Structure formats: C-alpha cells, structure tokens
Amino acid sequence: MIVASVDFQTLSDALGLGAIYALMAVGIGLVFGVLRLVNFAYGQLVMAGAYTLAFTSGWPVAASIVACFAVVVGLSLAMDRAVFRPLRGQSPAVMLVTTFAIAFVLQAIALIVDLRDNTIGEIASSVAPLNRSVSVGGVDVRKITIVAVVVAAVALALLALLLTRTTIGLHTRAAASDFRTARLLGVRANRVIAFAALLSGVLAATVSVLLTVQTPFVSPDFALRDTIVVLVGVVVGGIDRLWTATLGGFTIGFASGVINGALPTDKTVYLPSAVFALVILVLLLRPAGLFAWGRHAAAERV
C-alpha cells in the first residue's frame, strides 16, 4: 500500500516543494497573463540566482541574498525589454521557441562561467544552515520547509494585495483578461508588461534562494527539470487564470514530493510514465485546466 508509507516527514517535505512550485507557477502565470507567452527561460532566471548565491558564498547571508535578487530581477527586466517586448503579439509557438533560445544562451553562459575552475557545479554554502532540521512534536522538519511555506504564503498574499489594491495591479489584471480592450481604455502596455516581468523576477529570485537552500549544488541545468514540471502543472491546473495556475503548480509539487518520498526507488522506474499518462488524461477531460470551472472552462485560448 502506498498510503501506509506516507509519514509526516514526507508530507512536510512535499508541502515545502509544493510551496516553491506554487511560487514558480505564479511567476510563469503572471507573464503569461499579460503577454500570452510561456516563459521557458524562467528556470534559467532561478539558475542565475542560484549561481549568484554560490559565487557570493563568502559574503554575509543578507548581502548574498540581495545580490541574488538584484541579478535575477535585472535579468528578468532585460529579458522583457530585449526580447518579450518586440515579440508581443507573435504566435505562441514563436514566443515559446524564442524563450527556448534564451534558456539555451543563459545555460551556455552559465557553463562557461562555471567551468573557469575546471569543475562543473558550485556549492552555495552561505544559505545552507537553513537546511538543518528542527523537531516539531517529535518529527524532524527541515527549517527550510517552514521558511518555504511561510515565504510562499506571504509572497502570495502580498501579490494578491498588489494585484487587487493598487492601480498598476488593476491595470495588470485588466491586461491579463483582455489586452486590447485594456489598451483602448488607457492602460499602458509596456508598463504593465514591465511590471509583470518585475514581479516575475522577484518571485524567481525568491525561488532561487529557497531551492538553493534545499540543494546547494548549483549546475547549469539547475531548476531546469523543476521548470518543466511546473509548466506541466500550470497547464494542467489552468494557465488562463493566476490562481488555477498557482494551484496547479502547488499540486504537482506536492504530488511529486509525496510520491518520491513514499515509493522505494526500485518501484519508481515507470512512475514518470504513470504521472504523464495521468497528465494526458486530465488534459483530455479538462483541456482548459483541472481547476478551471464555469465559463473559463469552456473558453479555448491560444
């Protein structure tokens, strides 16, 4: 039985992973909302942040984290300015493939930078202490799990406030639901897109800190697999709306955490097939997303 072997430890780890994936899902969903662009290079933003943390390992933790945010947000804004903006309104295939190309470039640059010391991979040690565990009611919980869940909850709450209570947030939501009409009503497209890129960058930087604490070994394909899994989760959840996308990201993170923790490794060889078969089934039954109900479920986008 699978259920029997799920203990509290596994659940708490899964919760932490779900929280991190939810943040990534929001970052991808925000940009998709305003640009209709699936940013495959999102994982490379996280990777760049992780490298920043690794290279600033000697610095005080706070300075290291600030540097990480600066690099990732700067990169996200640069990506928006140099590539997303000129491509606005192009077909989804062209935009997606362009982000492949950017991901490819960033990964190749990371490889060159990384190989200066002739070994692949760097260790981000300054944030590692967060990985220690504390005992909660007799169960060991890694500090980072608590931090991840709290940070994700706070970040999502702040984001919700920002999107519902400020003018720029209102503009962003308007642009996400109908870009052309929003522009006709005076929403400034470039500002909204830059705002989405900024938020998306902040979220990516947060994710790099959280992920680097969990896996301090940073290599050029850092967060690549996570990004793919989150993208699947986001589409399965329903990419058209931010909260369904977030829920999709959380669900797939939580599910992979539970499955990986619960099954012995020799039983998991065909697990990816089973999971992806389930993904296909969900998409066939609910093409607009698992959590998309009502009129949104009927609308076929892209």
Place this chain on the structure above:
Amino acid sequence: MRPRIESAVELIGPVALVAAVGLVATTLSRANEIYALNALVSVAIVVAIYVFVGTSGVLSFGQISFVAVGAFAAGIMTVPLESKRGVLTELFPFLRDHTIGNLPSLVLAAAVGGVFAFVVGLPLMRLSGLAAGIATFAVLEITHNVLREWTRIGPGATTLSLVPETVGPLQATLGAVVAIVVAFAYQRSRPGRLLRASREDPAAARGVGVDVHRQRLLAFTVSGALAGFAGGLLVHLLGSITTEQVYLELTFLTLAMLVVGGLTSLWGAVVGALAVSGLDSFLSQAEQGIHVGVKVDLPSGTRLVILGALMTLVLVLRPSGLTGGREFGPPSRMRR
C-alpha cells in the same frame, strides 16, 4: 489555380538545396562529412515535424518520440544476429532472433512511427493550444521512460551499438528528398489544404464542413511515419544511439530549426534545418580554430552561446522565420 509549373518550382527549390548539400558532402573529408550528413538527417526530422506543426498550427513536442521509436526499431532489427544474441539478451525472442536489411528497416521505422502516431493521435488530436503542447510533451516523456527502462524491447539505458552504418551521402540525400517529396505531396493534397484552412481559421473551417480532428490525425500520422523514417536514417548514420539522444535536446533543437526557418512552409523547414546545422558545424569547427580568409578561433563553450543568441536574434527581427513562412519561388510572387 496556380499553374502547375509554379508548384513544381516549390518542390524543386528544397530538393535542389538538399541535393547540393549531398554533393558537397561527397567532396568533404571523412571527419567533415558527418556534419553534412547530420544536416541532411536534420532536414528529414524537421520536415516531419513541419508536416504536423506547420500545417496544423498546433504545437507538438512529441514528434521526437516517433523519431525515437523509429531509430530503435530500425537499429535493433539490423544489429547482426550473433552480436544481438550476445549483448541484448533480454529482448523478446522475435526481436532477438530476426534481423532485416537496411532498406526494409527504414520502411519498418516509418511504419512503427506512423502506427504509434496514429494510436497516440486518436485521443490527443482533440486538443489544441497549450494543452496539446503539454500532452504531446507527456508522450515524449512516456516514450523516453519506457524505452529507457523496458529491456525486453531495447537496450534500456545503455547504448544501442553495432548498428550497420549504411547511411552515406547518397542515402542521406535520398532520405531527405523522400521526406520532402512526401511532405510536398501531402500539403498539395486535399487533406493538406483542408488542414491548412483550419490552421488559419478553425471556426470557419469547421463551418464549411472540415473535420478538423480527422485532418489533424491524418497529418499527425504522416508526420509520425516521416519522423520514424528519419529516426531510421539517424541510427544508420550514427551506428549507435542512446535514449538521451532522441529526447529533450533534439526536440528543442529541431523545433528551433523549424521556427527559425519559417514555421508555415516546407521551404522554411528545409532552410531552417540546414541553416542551423550549418552554423552549428561552422561554430564547432571555429572552436578548434579554422581559416576562412581570416583565422577564426573561438574559446570553447562560446559555440552554444552564439548559436542561441543568433537564433534569438532571428526570431526577434524576423518572427516569421528566415523564409517568412513562404514557399520557394521567384521573388515576383513572394507573397502568400
């Protein structure tokens, strides 16, 4: 109605270009020949992807699955019996105890790819947009997972080697030409044009009675058969293959080739595949230092950066690709 001669020009352009690359390949040294042959096999793969993605406008990350099954089917059936019995001991007896020639193995690869695509497409072709993209990606993941783990049908996670390297300049060129001719015949046919109509306006196409699901399924199957065939060429070119070689990287690279060339034309598929492979081989030569008038000597690792940056640049400056998504033809009628 276009005059017949103009439609013939649309076919002659890509075929002539591929033939030229094949001719150049025969003049190259053994070490450099592989670049040209790789480019020709890439043409076959990208044309296969074009038949579905370009004609239907539905994004698929799954076509490399059909390349993979084609490559492994053709590879396993042509490994000499003695070595197969010695190395691939866990195979099903009918796979282990039979072997076929090179040409039949290419036909087999096309058949396996086509049947697999048909079976997968039957449910999946109801999807479009991102859902289709993710679902086809799931097919790629499942194919990779099963090929990697199931040692009754293949070498599993180890390398499949000792496949006869029968693909030289002639076979690679002919292979690419076959893919182009099939794709051309398909896109000129009635089903091809119906699917194209549905790409431009799905609602209108449905309105005039086009069965979009059925047309997509047909294109997906043709594309799968061509992809399987291209996989057969690939394995007979390399002589050995692992599941990792027909997985994510090849998927992204070939899709990038198609989009860089121009998603909506056969000419774009051919030009994109040749341009990106050509650039890639030039840059990998340049990393080792070559003379082209001036001495070019790149620090190692810069190849991927330049390749990716140039692809980004092309897509930003010319989002509809190098060919603008148009077919080959004289400049005067360079419009759709």
